[in-house]
Amino acid sequence: MSLDEIRKTKIEKLEKLKKVGIDPYPAVSGRTHIVAQVLENFDKLAESKDELILAGRIMARREHGGSIFFDLGDDSGKIQGFIKEDIVGKEVFSRFLDLIDIGDFIEISGTLFKTKKEEKTLKVKDFKVLTKALLPLPEKWHGIQDVEERLRARYLDFIMNPEEREIFVKKSKFWSSVRKFLSDEGGLEVETPVLERIPGGADAEPFKTHLNALDIDLYLRISLELNLKRLIVAGYEKVFEIGRIFRNEGIDREHLQDYTQMEMYWAYYDYKGLMAVLEKMYKKVIKETLGTLTHKYQDHEIDWSQTWPEVDYYEIFREKTGLDLKTISEKELKNYAEGEGIDIGKHIGRGRLIDIIFKKKVRPHLIQPCFLVRPPVDIEPLAKRWPEDLERVERFQIMAGGSELGKGFSELNDPLDQRQRFEEQTKLREAGDKEAQRMDEDFIQALEYGMPPTAGFGMSERLFAFLTDKPVRETVFFPLMRPRE
Numbered sequence: 001m002s003l004d005e006i007r008k009t010k011i012e013k014l015e016k017l018k019k020v021g022i023d024p025y026p027a028v029s030g031r032t033h034i035v036a037q038v039l040e041n042f043d044k045l046a047e048s049k050d051e052l053i054l055a056g057r058i059m060a061r062r063e064h065g066g067s068i069f070f071d072l073g074d075d076s077g078k079i080q081g082f083i084k085e086d087i088v089g090k091e092v093f094s095r096f097l098d099l100i101d102i103g104d105f106i107e108i109s110g111t112l113f114k115t116k117k118e119e120k121t122l123k124v125k126d127f128k129v130l131t132k133a134l135l136p137l138p139e140k141w142h143g144i145q146d147v148e149e150r151l152r153a154r155y156l157d158f159i160m161n162p163e164e165r166e167i168f169v170k171k172s173k174f175w176s177s178v179r180k181f182l183s184d185e186g187g188l189e190v191e192t193p194v195l196e197r198i199p200g201g202a203d204a205e206p207f208k209t210h211l212n213a214l215d216i217d218l219y220l221r222i223s224l225e226l227n228l229k230r231l232i233v234a235g236y237e238k239v240f241e242i243g244r245i246f247r248n249e250g251i252d253r254e255h256l257q258d259y260t261q262m263e264m265y266w267a268y269y270d271y272k273g274l275m276a277v278l279e280k281m282y283k284k285v286i287k288e289t290l291g292t293l294t295h296k297y298q299d300h301e302i303d304w305s306q307t308w309p310e311v312d313y314y315e316i317f318r319e320k321t322g323l324d325l326k327t328i329s330e331k332e333l334k335n336y337a338e339g340e341g342i343d344i345g346k347h348i349g350r351g352r353l354i355d356i357i358f359k360k361k362v363r364p365h366l367i368q369p370c371f372l373v374r375p376p377v378d379i380e381p382l383a384k385r386w387p388e389d390l391e392r393v394e395r396f397q398i399m400a401g402g403s404e405l406g407k408g409f410s411e412l413n414d415p416l417d418q419r420q421r422f423e424e425q426t427k428l429r430e431a432g433d434k435e436a437q438r439m440d441e442d443f444i445q446a447l448e449y450g451m452p453p454t455a456g457f458g459m460s461e462r463l464f465a466f467l468t469d470k471p472v473r474e475t476v477f478f479p480l481m482r483p484r485e
């Protein structure tokens with residue numbers, strides 16, 4: 001039977017329900033218990049013989065002459081239901097038999113018992129239709145290997161694969177734990193605009209839009225950074241935001257075009273002080289999310305419980321590539337990249353070349369959690385210079401499994417230095433680098449009013465995807481997909 005024919009049959013059943021005075025889409029349910037409560041307290045509830053009302057979706061049914069066994073599922077679990085003609089009467093039983101299908105939502109009332117096979121079951125005395133489904137649930141969803149198809153119809157994925165739903169329960173715990181930790185540390189959670197005149201705070205190409213009311217072009221933010229720093233200037237000493245950011249760039253295992261990011265800025269801290277806070281935070285959040293500090297990521301066993309070592313950017317770069325960042329020229333970097341088969345077509349300038357070589361040749365070796373510290377100033381235009389070597393900045397990245405899982409630094413609060421770095425970024429944009437940062441005069445003016453010594457840090461939901469060993473798009477509810485042909 002085709003999908004259209006099945007739908008037509010279901011609509012006919014819908015009309016039959018209406019003809020006997022049954023509303024197939026009532027507004028309310030009289031549910032008294034969720035399935036998990038019943039399963040957890042089954043013996044006590046069965047002994048009391050009190051009548052219960054459960055509600056949920058029918059996930060399976062098995063007919064046995066004058067009786068039907070079926071599985072009823074809600075968000076908390078699944079339980080067997082049993083309806084028998086001798087108990088509910090011929091009319092009610094026939095209605096269930098002929099008009100109720102797998103996929104429909106119903107409410108069942110009755111008492112509990114165990115079958116001969118010790119299956120926990122609710123004996124139905126009556127039922128009520130809550131939602132008549134017009135399309136059938138897929139029969140072979142578990143066998144679908146096409147991840148794209150599963151992600152396009154995510155609601156079906158969650159219906160048929162309850163373990164997929166559990167990922168998002170963990171994700172909620174993850175962000176709740178982050179939020180609570182930062183609040184307990186004295187952080188103030190804030191909200192800043194998604195629409196900006198000048199996108200800044202990261203190297204990324206933005207999405208552009210137009211505001212009709214003011215007849216101006218705007219951009220979706222690519223970072224939370226600059227507005228949060230304005231709040232530090234304004235006198236707030238510890239601020240953080242958990243919000244969506246948008247980047248018009250590639251989609252792969254670690255990147256999406258829109259995702260949730262947390263950024264925090266602590267006044268009177270430097271990068272070293274923030275590193276200590278963050279090691280504590282990560283360990284707490286990971287333990288509360290996973291229940292353990294060790295987990296599998298691809299072919300590696302990742303252990304977060306140890307004290308994380310500091311890895312010097314220059315030293316590890318030289319160890320893995322043979323290149324000395326103190327002396328190497330842009331031309332030599334190009335020659336090395338080309339010799340290693342690294343595509344440098346879009347990578348303009350010394351900083352971009354260092355970054356792409358690092359990602360291809362160095363980062364894959366950083367497996368266990370560590371702090372990667374003090375890279376060249378070329379690749380971080382918003383960080384404070386390291387006093388011991390002014391060609392380097394006080395930046396750290398939290399690395400594990402060959403991935404960057406968070407980045408922070410002592411914030412640049414010298415407005416003259418900041419202007420010079422924006423000017424260098426502007427030259428890169430003029431040379432064709434669409435991801436280079438823009439001049440932001442208002443932000444520079446804010447710095448000229450004075451920003452105290454501040455350390456900042458950002459992490460995204462990439463960390464959660466890493467903890468669950470899944471591509472990031474599988475850890476968001478409805479990832480943007482290429483339209484079907």
